[in-house]
Amino acid sequence: MLYRWLRDLHLYFGLFISPFILLFAASVFYLNHGKLIAGTDAPAETYRDLDVPDGFDRLKGREAVDRAAAILPQVRLSGEIGYLRYVAKDRHLIFPVSKAGFEATVDVDLDARTATVKRRSMNLWESLSYLHKMPGPHNAAIRGNWVGTGIWRLFADATIYLVLFISLTGLYLWWAIKSERRAGFVLLAAGAFTFVGLVYAVIR
């Protein structure tokens, strides 16, 4: 009974997360070996008469990012704000916005209420790598400021938890096949030996 349940859960959870596993696995090759070839950026666009929130000279962190996010629909953008840079000298607010498929840099003149937007599209490999790295460790306090990133975080976490579940149920399902125990042990031991040996070589 337990065997049947675990076998079915192994199968169906595995099927559901398989596209995510393929995404994470395929993007490894680009992250490890790919080189970004800078393409031609689209011409910068200028937007005028914006409704610009105030307080960027004193606000920091998530509060400032939430206010900057209010500018995005006015410049026809949606996505994750990477960070904010407030230039006090000429009262400009500069920030990158990204999601799979494109990234943009928004330069807002707070006094003139104008914004210049430079867009750059990502190819498929870049998009997969972008998702692989999101949300990531950088600027953790403001990460997830766009709903898409927040939902992606849930799926990325679910993929990890289900991979752990599938690997444990996989161990159980292998152990249940008595004729495969010996060969499986050899491979498990070989994997453990390779793993420990490599980790040791890197840190010694």
Added chain:
Amino acid sequence: MPSFVKTFEFWNRKFHYYLGLYFLFFLWLFSLTGLMLNHQSWFTDLYERHETIYDPDIEAPAGETQLSQTLDVMRQLKLKGEIDWPAAQPVGHIDFNVSRPNGAAQVRVDLNARHAYVKEFTNGTLHAFQIFHTFSGSRFNQPASRRDWAVTSVWVLAMDALAAGLIVMVVGSYYMWWRLKKRKTLGVVVLAGGVLSCWVFVAGVL
């Protein structure tokens, strides 16, 4: 059923769990460190590290190129890891950083004085563990970056092998599932749900 199909099914099934067993510890490492990277708020003092500063005399570094001279300085200072040079070197200096998961060092070498200034860092265990996830010595968005430590190349090979192994396992599992007539319908629904969820992000809808 033709014999080559039988042979394929026999080995496809075996490969599925043999690959899974061989890569089990790698898979757990990348899963757990992936979780760490996405949840930095779970940890306090993750990036605290022990710092040591010293300034030894050194011999004039041997070699003609920046790389060979840097490697010779590292040999003299007993440092190992991936090298990272600044965009421009001060005249009469070789400056570089060297890093690996459990630590890093900032090295400034005055070639005329034959003197090195070294700031060495030792990372905490959890931080070192996390770095294994990203330790590739190369950044795709920095075309000039490249691997210069053989050990990193071997680690990258392990990452690639795990990724390739996972792809083989997933593709092989599709075939095994498709042969299970009773589980085809629900499987199609579940797989379609996964594909659609994933596509929404890849296509930039979300």
